[in-house]
Each structure stands twice: as structure tokens, then as C-alpha cells.
Amino acid sequence: xxxxxxxxxxxxPYCGYSLTELLVACSLASIVISAVATQAAxxxxxxxxxxxxxxxxxxxxxxxxxxxxxxxxxxxxxSPNPLSPFGATTIENTVFEVTTGQRANEPENSCVTFSxxxxxxxxxxxxQGEFFGYRLHDNAIEYRVAGHxxxxxxxxxxxxxxxxxxxxxxxxxxxxxxxxxxxxxxxxLHSKVDPTVKSARTFIVETVNAYY
Numbered sequence: 001x002x003x004x005x006x007x008x009x010x011x012x013p014y015c016g017y018s019l020t021e022l023l024v025a026c027s028l029a030s031i032v033i034s035a036v037a038t039q040a041a042x043x044x045x046x047x048x049x050x051x052x053x054x055x056x057x058x059x060x061x062x063x064x065x066x067x068x069x070x071x072x073x074x075x076x077x078x079s080p081n082p083l084s085p086f087g088a089t090t091i092e093n094t095v096f097e098v099t100t101g102q103r104a105n106e107p108e109n110s111c112v113t114f115s116x117x118x119x120x121x122x123x124x125x126x127x128q129g130e131f132f133g134y135r136l137h138d139n140a141i142e143y144r145v146a147g148h149x150x151x152x153x154x155x156x157x158x159x160x161x162x163x164x165x166x167x168x169x170x171x172x173x174x175x176x177x178x179x180x181x182x183x184x185x186x187x188x189l190h191s192k193v194d195p196t197v198k199s200a201r202t203f204i205v206e207t208v209n210a211y212y
Contacts, residue, residue: 056189056199059164063141063187066158068205070132071183074098074114075209078122098181098207100171101150103137111135111150112171112183116209134158136169141187165190168200180208 075098098114113133115124124130126147133144135155142155159166168188175182183205191197 056164056191056197059159060187060189060199060201063158064185064201064203067134067185068203070116071098071112071114071185071205072207073116073118073209074132074207075180076116077124077209078117078120080122098173098183099150100173103135103150106136107168107170109170109172113144113150114207134169134171136166139165139167141166141169159189161192163192165192165195167198174204180206182206 098112100109100112102108102110111133112135113131115131117124118130119128121128131144131147133148133150133155135142135144135150137155138161140157140161141159143158145154145156148154166187166189168186170186172184173181174184184202185205186200186202188200189198
């Protein structure tokens with residue numbers, strides 16, 4: 001009896017997957033994994049592009065806000081007379097103006113310098129940090145330090161050259177009258193990581209106290 005059972009067990013066919021079935025399953029799994037990996041890579045690239053675009057937009061928005069805030073006050077000097085709160089001031093017999101220029105090898109009108117009475121003490125003082133300016137230099141937008149002129153070195157970067165490339169910054173006077181002047185400012189920034197990501201902005205700043 002035992003021999004009979006063992007003989008039947010020996011001739012019973014084995015159950016399992018054939019080689020063809022395994023190959024088909026592996027192929028299908030590879031296709032699925034490849035599709036998932038491709039989609040994940042595309043999602044990462046899209047997310048990264050959105051991050052770069054957001055960063056560039058934040059930078060250009062901050063630049064517009066900062067430049068507008070300061071340039072719009074150009075020429076302001078505090079006066080205790082409520083009927084005449086604004087006025088021009090002189091330092092060493094020179095009327096402070098909004099002036100444009102450029103650093104060497106940079107486009108025309110890519111620098112603007114001006115001043116105003118920031119602490120409202122009735123005078124404009126370099127010691128109080130009341131000499132302002134912005135310029136394009138070496139693919140960065142810089143701000144003025146210690147009253148330096150457009151052609152001098154020693155300005156500080158406002159934009160981070162590790163992540164952002166400033167390709168345009170121009171300041172052009174569009175209108176001037178007895179009440180002041182209006183300046184058109186153009187800025188263009190690119191992402192250094194992804195050059196296809198860029199942002200440009202043009203805006204007007206009115207300076208009611210400045211002379212040109």
C-alpha cells in the first residue's frame with residue numbers, strides 16, 4: 001500500500017508558474033515601474049520649476065516694493081511748517097537730484113542715485129544712511145553704500161547671484177513738471193538654475209519732491 005501511494009506521488013505533476021509566465025510578469029512589472037518613475041520625475045521637474053518661478057517672482061516683487069518705497073521719497077526734507085512739509089536741501093551748495101548713469105560696461109541708465117531725509121531731522125546726511133541708489137552690475141541688482149557714485153565699486157548685492165540672474169534694470173524719466181518727476185523702471189530676472197524661468201516687470205515711480 002505504501003509503495004502504491006509513493007508511486008502515485010512520484011508521477012503527480014508539480015504545480016507552479018512556467019518560465020513564460022514569469023517572463024511576462026517581469027515585463028509587466030518593469031513597464032509599471034518605468035511608468036511610475038517617469039511620472040515621478042516629471043512631477044519633480046514641474047515642482048522644481050514652480051519653485052524657481054515663485055522665487056523669481058518673489059524677488060522681482062520685493063525689488064519693486066523696495067525701489068518704489070525709497071525712490072518715491074527722493075528729495076524729501078522734513079519741515080516743521082505744516083503748510084510746506086517738503087522742500088529741496090543743499091549740501092555743499094549742491095541741490096540733491098535724482099540722477100541716472102551706469103557702471104562701466106553696463107547699459108545706459110542702469111543706475112539711479114538720490115537722497116531724502118529718512119529720519120526727518122530736517123537735513124540729508126550721509127552719516128544717517130540717507131544716500132540711496134540702485135544699479136545693475138555683473139548680473140546683479142545692487143544698492144548704494146556710503147554715497148558711492150554709479151561708477152564706483154563698493155555697492156552691495158540686493159539679488160542673490162547664486163540663484164538669480166538680473167538681465168535688465170533701467171530707469172528712465174518719462175515726465176517732469178513743477179510737482180516733480182515720473183520714472184519708468186524696467187527689471188528682468190532669470191533663474192540661474194533654470195534659465196527658462198524668468199520674470200519681467202515695468203512700473204512707474206512718481207517723485208513729488210525731487211529735482212532732475
